[in-house]
Amino acid sequence: MNAADLPITPRALAHVFGEPVHAFPHDLYIPPEALQVLLTEFEGPLDLLLYLIRKQNIDILNIPMSQVTTQYMAYVEAMEACHIELAAEYLLMAAMLIEIKSRLLVPKPSVEIDFDADIEDPRAELMRRLLEYEQMKLAAQALDALPQAERDFSWVCVAFEPEHIELLPDVNLVDLKLAWLGLLARNRQIQHHVVASEQLSVRAQMAHILRVIANGRYYELNELFDMQQGVPLLVVTFIAILELVKERLISVTQYAVLTPVYVQLIAAKSSEA
Structure with a gap:
């Protein structure tokens, strides 16, 4: 018998409870909101900001607030469109970014410049928080990379009959x-008092x-x-x-x-x- 004479078995589209399914059910309906893919998860607003900055190789000490704020707001709007409940800290960070952006856009008054006075950067507090968060995140990753019991290795218990050896103390x-x-x-x-x-x-x-x-x-x-x-x-x-x-x-x-x-x-x- 030639291979061409063998019957051709159709390829299964899926397996349900071990049984192959070769055709889609006629009444199959999947609502669009049921299929959602979250590509990246963030542990908080600082984690999201740090991701946006490092992804574009932006100097953390010279953040372009307009660009970063736009990208951050786009992510927040995408999360709201997917009906994902946002924590209050995300909205608080959005308000903070908008405030910093507005302060940078406000024209400065034309007064005589005092070069000896320190000019406060509206981004200073945000940069400090980002640097501290990045240090803590790197430290956490370093700790997580260490071998952990029941994750990277398992404990082995060996039962044996101990041998008792009696050690007598030395005489000093x-x-x-x-x-x-x-x-x-x-x-x-x-004693007896005997003189001899x-x-x-x-x-x-x-x-x-x-x-x-x-x-x-x-x-x-x-x-x-x-x-x-x-x-x-x-x-x-x-x-x-x-x-x-x-x-x-x-x-x-x-x-x-x-x-x-x-x-x-x-x-x-x-x-x-």
């Missing part, structure tokens, strides 16, 4: 000082502490002190603990601020990790 000198003062205070309550000469060795006490904590568990700092032996042994034991910390043989930690201080053998801590 203040914590050790408080622990030491607490030990001294407890020792004063139970004894030889105390820091190294021997260091070895004793290492033997006590050799099983690798945490020991509270108070457990390493023998309160019954007096203050000299307490001092030697405390110095021995400081030396062990300095030589990185033991570690001291606490679970929260102002809580008991614990001691553990570093070798045992590394094997646990």
Whole structure:
């Protein structure tokens, strides 16, 4: 079968509810006022004036009021002819333009000119308002050009199970000082006034502490002190603990601020990790 033998399907003029329409209805009537096209929308009279000035490359500091007023009034009359309700500010701006135009057309009296005096331009206030409006409009356009959520991009929420890692606070000198003062205070309550000469060795006490904590568990700092032996042994034991910390043989930690201080053998801590 040749392509010329295929039936020719007429092209649909429109589709109504998904059904093609190949011919205009005989009773179709569209009133003229129902078809209106507004080519340009303005946000106010200043926006319309700025559009007329920039479209014709007019210097905003030297506005030809007659030309601009004529174009502005033509737009207002066109809007009224289309039965579009105008805001009062459009009519107020029209009255202002007509006033400025009339003031410029009024002949000036022939008097002696004082060149030192400032001559007020009737367009000065209008030019100031136009410049301020243009600056605000450009700033608004710059802000609108920035990416906006739900317009230029969408937020993405990712649900995941957080991992809680307990970080133990470091033990500083203040914590050790408080622990030491607490030990001294407890020792004063139970100390015995015994006068005796004894030889105390820091190294021997260091070895004793290492033997006590050799099983690798945490020991509270108070457990390493023998309160019954007096203050000299307490001092030697405390110095021995400081030396062990300095030589990185033991570690001291606490679970929260102002809580008991614990001691553990570093070798045992590394094997646990």
